[in-house]
Amino acid sequence: MDPARIPVIVGVGDVRSGRAGEPAGPREPLDLITDAARAALADSGSPALGSRIDAIHAVKTVSWSYDDLPGLLAARLTLPSPRSSTSPIGGHWPAALLDRIGDDIAAGRSSAALLVGGESQATMTALRKSGTDPASLGWESAPGGPPAFDPADLGSRAMQRAGLIVPTRVYPLFENRVAHESGLGPGESLTESARMYAAFSELAAKNPASWTSEVHSAEDIAAVGPGNRMVCEPYPLMLNAMPFVDQAAAVLVCSLAVARDHGVPEGRTVYLWGGAGATDPVDVLSRNGFGTSAAMTDAVQRALSRASVDTAALDIVDAYSCFPVVPKLLTRTLGRGDLVPSVTGGHSFFGGPLNSYTLHSIAEVTRRLREDGGTALVHGNGGYLTYQHVVLLAGAPHPGGYVGDPEPAHLTAQAPELVAGYEGRADIVTSTVEYGRDGAPATGFVVAHTPDGRRLAGHTGAEVAAALSAFAQTPARSAIGRSVHVTDRDGVLSLRF
Numbered sequence: 001m002d003p004a005r006i007p008v009i010v011g012v013g014d015v016r017s018g019r020a021g022e023p024a025g026p027r028e029p030l031d032l033i034t035d036a037a038r039a040a041l042a043d044s045g046s047p048a049l050g051s052r053i054d055a056i057h058a059v060k061t062v063s064w065s066y067d068d069l070p071g072l073l074a075a076r077l078t079l080p081s082p083r084s085s086t087s088p089i090g091g092h093w094p095a096a097l098l099d100r101i102g103d104d105i106a107a108g109r110s111s112a113a114l115l116v117g118g119e120s121q122a123t124m125t126a127l128r129k130s131g132t133d134p135a136s137l138g139w140e141s142a143p144g145g146p147p148a149f150d151p152a153d154l155g156s157r158a159m160q161r162a163g164l165i166v167p168t169r170v171y172p173l174f175e176n177r178v179a180h181e182s183g184l185g186p187g188e189s190l191t192e193s194a195r196m197y198a199a200f201s202e203l204a205a206k207n208p209a210s211w212t213s214e215v216h217s218a219e220d221i222a223a224v225g226p227g228n229r230m231v232c233e234p235y236p237l238m239l240n241a242m243p244f245v246d247q248a249a250a251v252l253v254c255s256l257a258v259a260r261d262h263g264v265p266e267g268r269t270v271y272l273w274g275g276a277g278a279t280d281p282v283d284v285l286s287r288n289g290f291g292t293s294a295a296m297t298d299a300v301q302r303a304l305s306r307a308s309v310d311t312a313a314l315d316i317v318d319a320y321s322c323f324p325v326v327p328k329l330l331t332r333t334l335g336r337g338d339l340v341p342s343v344t345g346g347h348s349f350f351g352g353p354l355n356s357y358t359l360h361s362i363a364e365v366t367r368r369l370r371e372d373g374g375t376a377l378v379h380g381n382g383g384y385l386t387y388q389h390v391v392l393l394a395g396a397p398h399p400g401g402y403v404g405d406p407e408p409a410h411l412t413a414q415a416p417e418l419v420a421g422y423e424g425r426a427d428i429v430t431s432t433v434e435y436g437r438d439g440a441p442a443t444g445f446v447v448a449h450t451p452d453g454r455r456l457a458g459h460t461g462a463e464v465a466a467a468l469s470a471f472a473q474t475p476a477r478s479a480i481g482r483s484v485h486v487t488d489r490d491g492v493l494s495l496r497f
Helices: 028-043 045-051 069-076 094-108 121-128 159-161 167-181 186-205 216-222 256-261 294-309 325-334 348-350 354-372 462-472
Strands: 007-016 055-058 085-086 114-122 231-232 248-255 270-279 315-318 375-380 387-394 406-409 425-434 441-449 455-459 483-489 492-496
Touching: 007 028, 007 094, 007 256, 007 354, 028 045, 028 069, 028 114, 028 248, 045 094, 045 256, 055 069, 055 094, 055 483, 069 085, 069 114, 085 387, 094 114, 094 248, 094 270, 094 354, 094 375, 094 387, 114 354, 121 248, 121 492, 159 455, 167 186, 167 231, 167 294, 167 325, 167 425, 167 441, 186 325, 186 348, 248 256, 248 354, 270 294, 270 354, 294 325, 294 375, 294 387, 294 406, 315 325, 315 354, 325 375, 348 354, 354 375, 354 387, 425 462, 441 462, 441 492, 455 483, 462 492
Parallel strands: 055 085, 055 114, 270 406, 315 375, 455 492
Antiparallel strands: 007 248, 007 270, 114 248, 231 425, 270 387, 375 387, 425 441, 425 483, 441 455, 483 492
C-alpha cells in the first residue's frame, strides 16, 4: 500500500469552557474551536505538520453564525489558504466529513486536513438572559452574527400540522414503538435506558472535556421529580441531550507518508479505515414505520461489509446518544447487547454540543485506540433519525487501505398514505405525552393506522394526554396497539378509548 494514500488521525483536541454549575466567562465558538485546533496540532507531536494542511472542514456552528469559519480559523493559525467547507446542520456530519477526508487522502486530493466544530450555547443562553449583545464583546460579526432560523427545519407541513416539530416530541415516538416491538413495557424500556445512561455518566465523569462530573445511578435517572422532570414520555430530563454547553473539538488527519515525514510516532497514529452513510426520508410521516432505522442498518452493514469486519470484532462502539432510542437501535443493529455503546459519555452527561458531539467521540476513541489498540465504530445521527453515518477506526492499518464509501445512500420508503380530517376507528401505532412545567400531562402525540391501512397523525389536548399517560403507568404496554375512535380536526385529535 502507498503510504501517501493511507489516511491516519495524528492529532485530536477537545476543550470546554466552564461546566455544569461552574459557569465561565463568555467564550465565542471561534475561540473555543481555535483552542481545540491548537490542541490537536500539539497532540500530533509535530506542530510543523500544520504547514501541510491543505483543507479545513467545519461542522456548522449553530450558537453563532459564521460565513467562513474555516477561513477565520486559518487566519488565526497562520495557515496557508486551504480548501474549506462548512457542513449543513446535522449530528452525522463529523463522521461524514471524516469519511470524506479519508476518501480525499486515498484519492490523492489531500495530504493533510483539519476537521473542527464547537458551540457556545451555554454562553449564548447567559448573554440572552442578561440582555448582552455578543457583538459588543468583540465576537466576529463580519462575516458572522446571530444564528438564523429556517422554518423548514421544523419539519414537513404534515409534521407541523401534527405538532411533530421538535426532537423531544419525535424521538419518543420511535422509542415507544421500538419498545413495543421488542416486547417491553414502558417501565422495562425506561429501566433499559436508565441503566445505559448510568454507565454513560460514569464515563463522562472521567472525561476532562465533559460538561458534568457527577455520576448518576440508574435509579436516579429513572426517577421523575424536581430536577428530573418528565419531558416527553418515556424520557425524563436526564434522558434528554444537554445542548447548553460550551465545548469544541478538532481532529487532524493526514496521509501516513506525511505523518512519517514529520516524525509522528507510529504509536500516535490511528488508521481511518472508512465508513458509510445513508439517509431516510426527511419527513418521518413518510417512512415505513417507527420501530427501526433503515438508514442506520444500511450504513452499518455497508461499512462493515466493505471492511470485512464482523460486529463481534468491534472493541469499541461509540453511538450518538441525543435520546436513548438511538444507541438502543445501534446495539440492536449490531447484535451487541453486551457492550456499553460509548467511551465519551453521551449527550446527557458529557454534553451535547449540537452538531459537533461526534467530533468529541472521534477524539476520545482515538485516545483509546492509541492506548489499547483494536477496532472501533463511531456513529453519527442527524435530523429525526434521518441521516446516519458510521466510520471505522483502528490501531492497525486495514489490508485494503481506505475502504470507505463516503457518499450516502438515499433510501426510499413505501409508507402508508397519510390522511387528514379522518373520523372513525384507528389503531395506535405509536404515541407519546408531553408534560408541562407543572408536571402534568399537557399534550399527546399520536400516529395511528385506519382499518384500510392509511396513516394519520396529530396532537391532543390535556384530557386525552392524561388518558394516554395513564396507559403507560399500567402493565398494559402503553396505548400502542389499542383501537380507538379518532376525530381529526386540522391536526387536533380527539380520541375515545
